[in-house]
Amino acid sequence: MEKNTIGALRKGTWTQEEDNLLRDCIHQYGEGKWHLVPQRAGLKRCRKSCRMRWLNYLKPNIKRGGFNEDEVDMIRRFHKLLGNRWSLIAGRLPGRTANDVKNFWHTNMRNRKKEETQETKAKEVVVMKNNAEETAHQGKQHVVIKPQPHTFSKNSPWLRRNHNNNNNKLVSASEGGDAAEATTSGPGVMKEGIADPCAAADDFMHRDQSEEWWESLLNNDRDEGQFGNFTMDFWDDDLLKSETKSIWGNAE
DNA sequence: AACTCCTCCAACCGCAGCGGT
DNA sequence: TACCGCTGCGGTTGGAGGAGT
Numbered sequence A: 001m002e003k004n005t006i007g008a009l010r011k012g013t014w015t016q017e018e019d020n021l022l023r024d025c026i027h028q029y030g031e032g033k034w035h036l037v038p039q040r041a042g043l044k045r046c047r048k049s050c051r052m053r054w055l056n057y058l059k060p061n062i063k064r065g066g067f068n069e070d071e072v073d074m075i076r077r078f079h080k081l082l083g084n085r086w087s088l089i090a091g092r093l094p095g096r097t098a099n100d101v102k103n104f105w106h107t108n109m110r111n112r113k114k115e116e117t118q119e120t121k122a123k124e125v126v127v128m129k130n131n132a133e134e135t136a137h138q139g140k141q142h143v144v145i146k147p148q149p150h151t152f153s154k155n156s157p158w159l160r161r162n163h164n165n166n167n168n169k170l171v172s173a174s175e176g177g178d179a180a181e182a183t184t185s186g187p188g189v190m191k192e193g194i195a196d197p198c199a200a201a202d203d204f205m206h207r208d209q210s211e212e213w214w215e216s217l218l219n220n221d222r223d224e225g226q227f228g229n230f231t232m233d234f235w236d237d238d239l240l241k242s243e244t245k246s247i248w249g250n251a252e
Numbered sequence B: 001a002a003c004t005c006c007t008c009c010a011a012c013c014g015c016a017g018c019g020g021t
Numbered sequence C: 001t002a003c004c005g006c007t008g009c010g011g012t013t014g015g016a017g018g019a020g021t
Helices: A016-029 A037-041 A047-058 A069-082 A086-091 A098-137 A157-163 A187-192 A197-209 A211-219 A237-243
Strands: A169-171 A181-183
Touching: A016 A037, A016 A047, A037 A047, A047 A098, A069 A086, A069 A098, A086 A098
Parallel strands: none
Antiparallel strands: A169 A181
16 A cells, blocks of 8 residues: 655655554653644654554554444444444544444445445345235236325424524434534524434534443343433434424325 | 456545534 | 634445456
């Protein structure tokens, strides 16, 4: 992976010597002030490269090697909850870096996609067969499932919960991925009131001062919509029905 | 043995957020 | 409030090495 140097800055794989210089520098001056690190350490690297090398490789307590079953399970569940927020997920896995988690997920997803396409193909064959039989006897009814974004009223219990905590974020509901972030501090924002699991997840994550949920997370047999002993009320269908209306009109 | 393909993961890059001025 | 610099994050790239032919 050795690459050419561009100008004065070196790129590509780090050498043992560079690692030592960086390690010594961090030990001497501590973490942070990354823009000063290359100069202090006498490295011809950019500050990003230094930071990345330290956080992903040199930092003590970094766990190398494959992910065990528990970790995989946690990643899966946290990803469901938080989306591609690798740093948040990694923060819950001692010794793992965001880069590790991200790489693992991409590898994992690639494998899963393969399996899924195989499954889908198999299912398609069955469905085609069934359809052929069905249409031979009667006209086929197609059920169109429309996406149904939800908005919560100002008085929604869980929005009130967010409202009470200025640190929480309310983000637009995007399916399973990153969501643009917005604060909940003003009524104007609350007027929008777009609900997103991620926001509630953030709120949820702040509860981890209590060892209780963390232990329950590890020990519990968790179902979807439940995380440890805490029921994820934002996935409560009844609550959603009573609280929501579509921002694009009722999707009936 | 030689070649190709595939997987893993270290490293790079662009961008958003935040604090200071 | 606009600008600037710094930090941290997530997406993407590409080299190394293993597996398959």
